[in-house]
Amino acid sequence: MIVKNFVLAAFALLMALTGTAHAQSIINFANTCSYFFGQGGIAGSFPWLGPNFDSYGFVLQVALLIVAMVFAALAIMYAVGYGFGIPRILVFVKTEYLESVLNIIMIVVLFGGAAVLSGGMVFISNLGNAVIASAGAAGSAPLVALGANPTAGYQDIQGIYSSVCQTYMSDAVSHLAGLSGLNGISYGYSIASGFVINLMPNGMGISIAPLAGITPYLLLVGFLSPLVSGVVGIEIGVVFFMVIVYYLFPLLLFAGVLMRSFPWTRAAGGTLIALFIGFYIFFPALIYPFTTVNYHCLEQADCSGQYILGSSSIGSAATAQDPFTQLQTLAGEVAQAAVQSEFVDIFDFYIFSIINATFQIFGIIISFVISYSLLEGFADLLGAPSLQARDMLKKVV
Amino acid sequence: MLDPILMFAASCSSGVGGLLCSPITGWFPFASLGVLVIMLIASLIYGLSPIMGRSEMRTWARLKMYETLFSFLLVIIFSGFALMVYTINPIPLFTNLNLVPGAGSVAAGIPAVWGVHSDCTQVTDIYGLSECDLFNFNSNIVYYLNNVIGGATILFSSTPSFQLKYSFNPAISNFGLSLGLTLDSLPIAEFLEGSTLAIGSLIILSQVQLLLLDAAMLIFAILLPLGLVARIFGITRSFGGAMIAFALGIGLIFPIMVSITYGFLVQVLSVLAVQPAINAINAVALLSDPTGPVLAIVNSVFEWLGIALAGTLVLPLITFTIVNTFIIDFSQAVGERMDFLSLLTSVA
Numbered sequence: 112m113i114v115k116n117f118v119l120a121a122f123a124l125l126m127a128l129t130g131t132a133h134a135q136s137i138i139n140f141a142n143t144c145s146y147f148f149g150q151g152g153i154a155g156s157f158p159w160l161g162p163n164f165d166s167y168g169f170v171l172q173v174a175l176l177i178v179a180m181v182f183a184a185l186a187i188m189y190a191v192g193y194g195f196g197i198p199r200i201l202v203f204v205k206t207e208y209l210e211s212v213l214n215i216i217m218i219v220v221l222f223g224g225a226a227v228l229s230g231g232m233v234f235i236s237n238l239g240n241a242v243i244a245s246a247g248a249a250g251s252a253p254l255v256a257l258g259a260n261p262t263a264g265y266q267d268i269q270g271i272y273s274s275v276c277q278t279y280m281s282d283a284v285s286h287l288a289g290l291s292g293l294n295g296i297s298y299g300y301s302i303a304s305g306f307v308i309n310l311m312p313n314g315m316g317i318s319i320a321p322l323a324g325i326t327p328y329l330l331l332v333g334f335l336s337p338l339v340s341g342v343v344g345i346e347i348g349v350v351f352f353m354v355i356v357y358y359l360f361p362l363l364l365f366a367g368v369l370m371r372s373f374p375w376t377r378a379a380g381g382t383l384i385a386l387f388i389g390f391y392i393f394f395p396a397l398i399y400p401f402t403t404v405n406y407h408c409l410e411q412a413d414c415s416g417q418y419i420l421g422s423s424s425i426g427s428a429a430t431a432q433d434p435f436t437q438l439q440t441l442a443g444e445v446a447q448a449a450v451q452s453e454f455v456d457i458f459d460f461y462i463f464s465i466i467n468a469t470f471q472i473f474g475i476i477i478s479f480v481i482s483y484s485l486l487e488g489f490a491d492l493l494g495a496p497s498l499q500a501r502d503m504l505k506k507v508v
Numbered sequence: 509m510l511d512p513i514l515m516f517a518a519s520c521s522s523g524v525g526g527l528l529c530s531p532i533t534g535w536f537p538f539a540s541l542g543v544l545v546i547m548l549i550a551s552l553i554y555g556l557s558p559i560m561g562r563s564e565m566r567t568w569a570r571l572k573m574y575e576t577l578f579s580f581l582l583v584i585i586f587s588g589f590a591l592m593v594y595t596i597n598p599i600p601l602f603t604n605l606n607l608v609p610g611a612g613s614v615a616a617g618i619p620a621v622w623g624v625h626s627d628c629t630q631v632t633d634i635y636g637l638s639e640c641d642l643f644n645f646n647s648n649i650v651y652y653l654n655n656v657i658g659g660a661t662i663l664f665s666s667t668p669s670f671q672l673k674y675s676f677n678p679a680i681s682n683f684g685l686s687l688g689l690t691l692d693s694l695p696i697a698e699f700l701e702g703s704t705l706a707i708g709s710l711i712i713l714s715q716v717q718l719l720l721l722d723a724a725m726l727i728f729a730i731l732l733p734l735g736l737v738a739r740i741f742g743i744t745r746s747f748g749g750a751m752i753a754f755a756l757g758i759g760l761i762f763p764i765m766v767s768i769t770y771g772f773l774v775q776v777l778s779v780l781a782v783q784p785a786i787n788a789i790n791a792v793a794l795l796s797d798p799t800g801p802v803l804a805i806v807n808s809v810f811e812w813l814g815i816a817l818a819g820t821l822v823l824p825l826i827t828f829t830i831v832n833t834f835i836i837d838f839s840q841a842v843g844e845r846m847d848f849l850s851l852l853t854s855v856a
Binding site: 157284302354358383 | 574605606607677680681682683684685686687702703706768769772775776810811813814815817818821822823826830833834836837838840841842
């Protein structure tokens with residue numbers, strides 16, 4: 112058991128000492144993200160995900176065919192209503208006729224090509240980047256240069272999803288790895304705090320525990336554990352929520368367009384289309400700017416000036432460093448037994464984690480709230496009042 | 509967990525379902541009889557209204573005849589629709605979309621234990637396919653919880669304590685140095701424990717979905733004809749419409765959504781097996797980079813946790829939201845507004 116304990120502590124310290132580049136070469140979520148969002152990934156195995164939405168032509172043809180059938184049925188109903196003198200049927204036909212015309216317009220717009228879709232997402236993402244840059248994260252280069260090729264279309268959509276995936280997965284593992292490394296160091300402090308010098312021959316004398324007061328370090332680690340675990344869970348959850356959205360919500364779009372062609376399923380179809388617009392288009396586009404800031408700070412040794420709050424709130428250490436560089440510094444300072452500066456550095460890491468976690472969580476919440484509000488609005492516009500009236504999604508969220 | 513293929517041994521295709529699986533021969537006579545009765549009554553009133561001098565009764569009778577004819581038209585349409593649901597095999601369509609575990613999987617050659625537990629290509633209807641997909645997903649998650657997270661949690665959750673003592677003079681007690689340590693759990697262990705608890709709780713929701721899928725076929729077979737017949741009569745028209753919407757929502761839309769969503773997830777699980785992590789644990793990797801295999805396992809744990817969260821939390825919420833929206837809006841169109849999830853929350 113003692114041997115296992117030292118192996119665990121050594122593993123944690125080893126992770127800490129390996130550094131950013133090494134760890135990221137091992138924990139490489141590029142494979143995971145490329146599986147899901149890369150051009151060579153598994154997206155090609157699912158035929159409804161093409162490089163352009165308008166390549167799925169037969170759905171467009173089926174939808175227009177259904178609308179044509181509905182027009183024919185409406186014409187027959189109008190004839191029956193006019194011939195038998197049933198005003199209710201005449202009113203119904205006039206209403207449905209306008210709805211069917213709107214359906215045709217919507218089908219043409221939605222299937223008008225990925226350029227329309229990706230153009231909207233690129234615009235929203237770049238607008239968010241501009242806002243973040245003006246708030247102080249100047250000089251940060253996003254993972255994906257959006258809009259560089261306006262005709263790329265679908266590739267920009269993949270780029271946004273891939274960028275968010277890589278950032279959040281890397282952030283999650285770096286948080287956990289950094290905390291594990293810090294915990295390895297806290298083992299040392301726990302051992303040191305338990306060091307006792309007994310000068311009590313025959314039961315009389317003094318007993319000294321010179322390092323018993325190193326409890327603040329342990330308290331900080333205790334505070335960090337549930338926080339970091341929660342942030343890691345949220346980030347993983349967001350990534351795989353986006354996987355679900357990326358792969359399954361286009362199917363909802365197709366189903367929604369088909370269902371909206373019939374009067375009795377029009378509201379349900381509008382709901383599905385609103386879900387697609389809200390979460391496939393707006394959610395990743397809104398969350399993307401927040402990931403650019405996080406990515407920038409992880410890859411840079413110096414995050415000062417990159418936070419909206421500025422660097423002055425960070426402790427007496429000159430900069431707030433990324434976790435792995437921070438832990439390398441700590442490891443060196445343990446050897447030098449510089450207790451006071453270690454405390455400051457640990458507190459820096461604590462502040463860094465809090466700020467980073469808060470920023471990311473706020474980014475997720477803000478993106479979710481805006482997407483949800485837009486979803487409600489589009490659902491109401493598309494004739495699906497049930498989502499809004501019952502606050503169903505609010506309960507779900 | 510029961511194999512869904514066995515549970516569907518009494519499916520309609522084998523002819524055991526009887527009345528429930530014969531929407532036309534089973535329920536059509538009842539609907540026809542109801543229509544005949546209403547038409548006779550309405551015709552009688554239509555004929556007697558001039559004698560009685562009540563023109564509004566003539567209008568009422570005409571309206572009732574139109575509504576009854578429309579309801580009978582719905583009976584014909586939905587009977588044919590139900591026949592299609594029972595007889596059309598969805599496997600070819602879903603296979604083309606690569607949503608059927610066991611056939612044309614995204615990654616071939618993955619050991620069955622980590623991907624497909626039941627070959628879903630053998631089912632013949634949408635209900636069997638949806639149960640097979642959800643069963644495969646649940647089996648993967650349960651297997652993962654039992655083997656990977658459980659083992660890792662036990663490994664990391666050891667909280668040993670030890671004490672070293674050095675005596676300056678063994679003959680004198682309490683005269684020396686002592687060093688003691690009791691270790692708390694690693695953050696990774698706390699993370700894994702929390703994940704195990706969360707997924708272990710969420711898997712219950714997934715099992716509830718499986719039970720609901722069992723009932724979906726019955727709900728469709730019973731409530732749809734009931735609703736259609738009820739809609740013929742004026743006083744039960746709203747109720748009948750609500751039953752039709754409920755039957756279509758739970759009995760058809762729900763299994764279709766489960767087939768699509770969980771079929772996709774199981775195919776993804778087939779790709780994200782822990783084989784990369786297992787392959788990384790070899791002598792060369794351990795000697796050259798001891799952290800590599802462990803970090804590769806962490807990588808795989810993250811992926812599995814993400815898939816598990818998506819399948820046990822996100823997908824049920826999306827599925828039930830869409831099904832409930834369909835029920836609400838369709839019931840409003842054909843009868844009385846019905847909110848399925850509100851009923852559940854009221855009971856809860």
